[in-house]
Amino acid sequence: xxxxxxxxxxxxxxxxxxxxxxxxxxxxxxxxxxxxxxxxxxxxxxxxxxxxxxxxxxxxxxxxxxxxxxxxxxxxxxxxxxxxxxxxxxxxxxxxxxxxxxxxxxxxxxxxxxxxxxxxxxxxxxxxxxxxxxxxxxxxxxxxxxxxxxxxxxxxxxxxxxxxxxxxxxxxxxxxxxxxxxxxxxxxxxxxxxxxxxxxxxxxxxxxxxxxxxxxxxxxxxxxxxxxxxxxxxxxxxxxxxxxxxxxxxxxxxxxxxxxxxxxxxxxxxxxxxxxxxxxxxxxxxxxxxxxxxxxxxxxxxxxxxxxxxxxxxxxxxxxxxxxxxxxxxxxxxxxxxxxxxxxxxxxxxxxxxxxxxxxxxxxxxxxxxxxxxxxxxxxxxxxxxxxxxxxxxxxxxxxxxxxxxxxxxxxxxxxxxxxxxxxxxxxxxxxxxxxxxxxxxxxxxxxxxxxxxxxxxxxxxxxxxxxxxxxxxxxxxxxxxxxxxxxxxxxxxxxxxxxxxxxxxxxxxxxxxxxxxxxxxxxxxxxxxxxxxxxxxxxxxxxxxxxxxxxxxxxxxxxxxxxxxxxxxxxxxxxxxxxxxxxxxxxxxxxxxxxxxxxxxxxxxxxxxxxxxxxxxxxxxxxxxxxxxxxxxxxxxxxxxxxxxxxxxxxxxxxxxx
Numbered sequence: 136x137x138x139x140x141x142x143x144x145x146x147x148x149x150x151x152x153x154x155x156x157x158x159x160x161x162x163x164x165x166x167x168x169x170x171x172x173x174x175x176x177x178x179x180x181x182x183x184x185x186x187x188x189x190x191x192x193x194x195x196x197x198x199x200x201x202x203x204x205x206x207x208x209x210x211x212x213x214x215x216x217x218x219x220x221x222x223x224x225x226x227x228x229x230x231x232x233x234x235x236x237x238x239x240x241x242x243x244x245x246x247x248x249x250x251x252x253x254x255x256x257x258x259x260x261x262x263x264x265x266x267x268x269x270x271x272x273x274x275x276x277x278x279x280x281x282x283x284x285x286x287x288x289x290x291x292x293x294x295x296x297x298x299x300x301x302x303x304x305x306x307x308x309x310x311x312x313x314x315x316x317x318x319x320x321x322x323x324x325x326x327x328x329x330x331x332x333x334x335x336x337x338x339x340x341x342x343x344x345x346x347x348x349x350x351x352x353x354x355x356x357x358x359x360x361x362x363x364x365x366x367x368x369x370x371x372x373x374x375x376x377x378x379x380x381x382x383x384x385x386x387x388x389x390x391x392x393x394x395x396x397x398x399x400x401x402x403x404x405x406x407x408x409x410x411x412x413x414x415x416x417x418x419x420x421x422x423x424x425x426x427x428x429x430x431x432x433x434x435x436x437x438x439x440x441x442x443x444x445x446x447x448x449x450x451x452x453x454x455x456x457x458x459x460x461x462x463x464x465x466x467x468x469x470x471x472x473x474x475x476x477x478x479x480x481x482x483x484x485x486x487x488x489x490x491x492x493x494x495x496x497x498x499x500x501x502x503x504x505x506x507x508x509x510x511x512x513x514x515x516x517x518x519x520x521x522x523x524x525x526x527x528x529x530x531x532x533x534x535x536x537x538x539x540x541x542x543x544x545x546x547x548x549x550x551x552x553x554x555x556x557x558x559x560x561x562x563x564x565x566x567x568x569x570x571x572x573x574x575x576x577x578x579x580x581x582x583x584x585x586x587x588x589x590x591x592x593x594x595x596x597x598x599x600x601x602x603x604x605x606x607x608x609x610x611x612x613x614x615x616x617x618x619x620x621x622x623x624x625x626x627x628x629x630x631x632x633x634x635x636x637x638x639x640x641x642x643x644x645x646x647x648x649x650x651x652x653x654x655x656x657x658x659x660x661x662x663x664x665x666x667x668x669x670x671x672x673x674x675x676x677x678x679x680x681x682x683x684x685x686x687x688x689x690x691x692x693x694x695x696x697x698x699x700x701x702x703x704x705x706x707x708x709x710x711x712x713x714x715x716x717x718x719x720x721x722x723x724x725x726x727x728x729x730x731x732x733x734x735x736x737x738x739x740x741x742x743x744x745x746x747x748x749x750x751x752x753x754x755x756x757x758x759x760x761x762x763x764x765x766x767x768x769x770x771x772x773x774x775x776x777x778x779x780x781x782x783x784x785x786x787x788x789x790x791x792x793x794x
């Protein structure tokens with residue numbers, strides 16, 4: 136019995152000793168693991184920081200709190216392989232030119248007089264109903280010529296014979312001048328304080344590409360004294376948001392730093408908004424808006440934006456392009472042609488008619504072309520001579536006008552976007568401004584301010600502020616006030632030390648954020664995070680659509696083919712260097728410092744999407760989070776036809792659902 140008790144006591148004592156040893160081992164092990172984890176938590180960020188310490192030191196000389204716009208070389212060696220000189224546009228005639236318009240009169244060519252039967256009918260905007268249909272009038276016969284009473288006309292001709300077969304059809308535009316404008320104000324004469332404003336816009340033209348592709352036009356603008364705004368910056372990715380900033384002075388799409396100021400949604404009309412042309416109408420101006428792609432129009436994009444229910448200006452060219460763009464003749468014509476005429480010639484002729492018919496009158500014109508420049512880096516060069524001829528022909532017409540030649544952003548789709556220079560170019564649209572001589576002489580400070588401002592960051596919001604300045608009709612010199620404003624007229628003082636944030640340029644589109652290219656291997660975690668985020672969006676859409684009963688199509692998930700480019704965006708250098716000097720990495724990590732990586736990756740087929748995004752790495756949490764929008768750097772045509780969401784449109788490749 137005693138032996139049993141002793142044995143039990145001994146075993147209990149042994150078990151307690153063993154238990155204490157095990158507990159001590161576990162505590163030591165846990166402590167070691169915690170130490171290793173904490174050490175790793177601070178060591179990994181330290182390695183990441185040290186990796187970029189050299190890069191930071193190399194950037195010391197340019198470390199400023201305000202935005203210094205890089206002055207790009209249009210002929211930088213890194214982008215020369217993407218440059219091509221535009222070839223001549225050939226427009227093959229599909230029919231005889233039976234009719235033409237001269238001084239507002241529709242005429243039959245003399246070679247066809249007496250041998251053809253011709254008729255015409257007018258067509259107009261479907262006012263008060265929608266911006267997608269047009270209303271046709273009754274057909275009327277004519278034998279030689281007819282004075283036109285409306286801007287747009289369709290004409291058909293058949294040969295005088297027993298069969299009377301139609302062999303000719305065409306759409307023409309002209310300008311039928313009015314005495315009173317859309318708001319029933321008399322259209323008044325120009326004066327020094329009330330000059331005309333003529334805006335000539337070309338989609339997707341960076342300053343550098345304008346110089347490369349339109350050298351004769353650029354040389355003429357400089358020779359005439361246009362001020363080249365060398366540091367002009369876009370305020371968002373696409374045409375819609377940038378033109379809203381110019382024409383409305385508001386942000387159309389939200390961003391991480393800035394809220395939208397009009398509804399950020401599809402299926403909306405724009406009649407209620409105070410576009411700049413309304414302010415000119417109130418001052419006795421006649422107004423004009425022409426855009427040449429009715430399918431992807433700025434305010435009608437693919438039918439998901441409704442445009443204008445009511446005619447927004449006195450002369451609105453959309454009805455013409457709806458009629459001609461969707462015609463059988465246009466479909467049979469060579470690309471960028473309407474029968475034997477370049478489409479841009481027809482587009483520009485409407486502006487020419489506007490200038491001819493309102494000489495000496497107050498005019499506001501917005502002429503915008505997308506057709507030949509929207510998706511192609513090198514095709515716009517075919518318009519160079521046409522622009523030069525148009526400008527020279529209208530030199531006298533511009534005597535009483537402020538002329539603005541501009542773009543919305545640089546190229547967004549071509550392969551040039553794969554280079555650092557190409558990405559910067561996309562953020563720096565072309566802008567050049569000319570003031571009439573009499574305005575310069577009476578108010579010399581206007582030109583002085585414009586020239587000074589050309590050396591500092593300006594934005595599309597500033598361009599809108601200048602238009603408001605002109606519409607106000609007061610040009611006395613003013614001092615720089617209210618430095619915290621978002622926008623300043625280009626004809627007045629603009630702050631020389633603005634940051635992108637102060638100018639409301641999102642960080643992802645800021646051309647003066649300091650980014651440094653890094654080896655591809657160092658970017659693999661960021662690339663994986665970007666791809667995971669994109670596939671999360673696609674997967675969520677697929678699940679939601681399936682739950683809603685929409686089972687026909689699915690967005691293919693993306694697979695990584697390769698990483699094309701990667702760079703790191705520097706966080707606040709002052710904070711980093713202060714902690715690096717003190718070797719206080721734990722304090723730096725706990726402060727929430729982030730490194731942002733810009734990654735461009737290529738997906739495998741069938742998508743082949745070239746995706747660009749910015750992924751932030753939080754050093755405290757070790758989380759990778761996307762910031763800003765996903766950009767698509769190559770064309771995707773109609774492959775995303777099954778979605779309408781703006782982001783998904785860029786990344787979804789639609790396939791028929793198999794399950």
